[in-house]
Amino acid sequence: MRSHWANCITNFDADVDDFVAEYFADPSRRVLLVAAAGFDPRSRRIAQMLSTTLGDRLSALFIREERPNPSAALLARADENEAALKGIVPDCKILQVEIFADDSAPVGGARIVKLLGEHPVGNDVTDVILDLSALSIGVGFPAARMLLEDCETAANRAFHLMIVSNPELDDRISGVSWSRPSPVKGFSPPLEADGERELAQIWIPQLARGRMPALTQIGVVIGRCYKICPLLPFPSRNPRRADDLLSEYQTALVDEWAVDPRDVVYASETNPLDCYRTLSTLKIRFDRTMAGTYEPRMVLSPAGSKVLAAGALMAAIEHGMAVQYLETESYSFDDRPTLPGAPSDMTVHLILSGPIYSSYDETGRT
Template sequence: MTRPWRWDPCIAHSGAEVVNFINDYFAGKDRNVLVIAGAGFDPRAGVISTQLAAAGARLRGLFFQEIRPKPSTGLVSRANNNASALTTAVPDHEIVPVEIFGTDLAVVGGRNVASFVGSQTFEDITDVVVDVSALSVGTSFPTIRLLVERIQKGKGPPNLHLFVAHDPALDGAIQTVASDSPGYVHGFKGGLTLDKFGGAAKLWLPQLATGKRAALGRLHEFLTPHDTCPILPFPARDPRLGDALAEEFLSELESAWSVDTRDIVYADEQDPLDLYRTILRLDDLRKPVFSEVGGSVLVLSPLGSKVMALGALMAALERDLPVAYLEALGYDLDASVPTAADSTHLVHIWLEGDAYPQPRPPLYNERTNAS
């Protein structure tokens, strides 16, 4: 028996609809908004906060600066400029430095940010906005999970919104210097550490992205999955992107990962709900098939588009799926890339709150729920 889906239906907006929603909803006099965003080098850092401020929303800001070893002078300068723009848009704010690595290069960013967010009070806040545009997966996923779990326990905030300024060309232009320590995003180990999943059929769903061959190769070695179903963006803003990625990962698809062409997953690059529904359908199909032979577990690796990463996040939250990830030691961005984003596609997901009837389908947890 399949479980009901928590975000079906889901309230979402795309493109110009997002601006209309911001202007109509957040400008209300009864709205007190906490916006959580990244104050890093990414040109998209201030897009959502500036839009909220322009709508007249009453804002308080928590802006995370992800600290990594030996950042380049150019990226530090970009980050400082973005922080200045964010603080101008949101005068009531706090800049929060977040160490991503410990002194031994262990990944601690997710735990650090979750600890900070968990210490916040939401007594006067009606809406929390998490803008993932300039936040890494290792930072944004634990933040969102913590907020969802607080809402589940009735500890607020009443409403949780996810926003992203989508620009696939910019995603491709940001080069990642990957660490050598693959692992699981903080709070997203799923059931893999449980004895009952020792013999489970492990299906890996990596999101293919330009320049991520080495990172995904290390994750494959770390996971040793039984099967792999790579995720390609289609439809996409660049209609040839899927073909280009298939060509870039040709040796992995044909040899290292042994992928049948029928096992490739296609998901709309600009619609996180498309990938969310696809992952849940795969999970529903596999559960009864493998129930008598050790069970099935899906492992996600969202290393590409931030919009598609939101779809993976929603599926991981709902089914307690593990998220395998290789944190970035650093980044490189060509100086020719504009300091301000000018061609972004906005996406909004109303993740939790007043818009949904109660009771809602619960989030699943492998540690507390029966199979």
């Protein structure tokens, strides 16, 4: 059990810059950054921040998620970001990950695990950082699990998550979903009752703008649920975001999923630990309630905000939850200039494992 996760070291916005400048100033620290090199305008932020402090003590694996028939505009953006990242971190490799196989099956998760296995973390690396900002769930979640488990087996290596989040920017990115949902690589424990007890599933879809068709398809594949508990971002920096999502999803919530208003789950849009704690508490209470009567299963479907997705990732790893996801075939991006006064990016940093927690006991206290 990772008892320290409930109160793990977390930094936000300006404190992230301060942490990087102080923690990585130690000349003994050597860092491997794993991040996306796609079209997302947030792709360079973390690499630039780290490079400023670390210089040649920073190496990187940059992931290019390749999907069929990308638009020329997005391909040009991705090429520009890749070239810039090579300049920011000269000691880097580009890992090209084909998201779909020849038969159109989504295989991005299996391929990133294979590629990371072919590029093991060097023995001199003291810190591994996964930048989730521009990685898809199907690639980012398997990469996070593999890197975390690798760091946990190393005596003196820390594992960090970093995210540059902007919900308003997320709303400007839309995609065409694949035809059939599938479990994320490494997050597919059995979903069928394995004994005399009947299966009781709770499905927690993370509501996000424009994702209703994808979540509806996922719900059909998951099938019968004991409860459906939609996850809403609240509090959020747009006070009406949760209300807007409830309005957008009204048909699904009422007519298709028959959600009891008391079953709606809320988690902070800015703090992944709030999502992690909320989902962990729900899982523990559900298992306790169903013990001896039903076979409990909890299924997560992250979408939209990577901050909430990071909390879902932690809960899924810690409690063995399933993650059901609908891969995106292609993206489109509204690249109109940002208006003056528009909300700025948020930065989040977490340390999930490392020597810093060596003195924690089972209750998470030093």
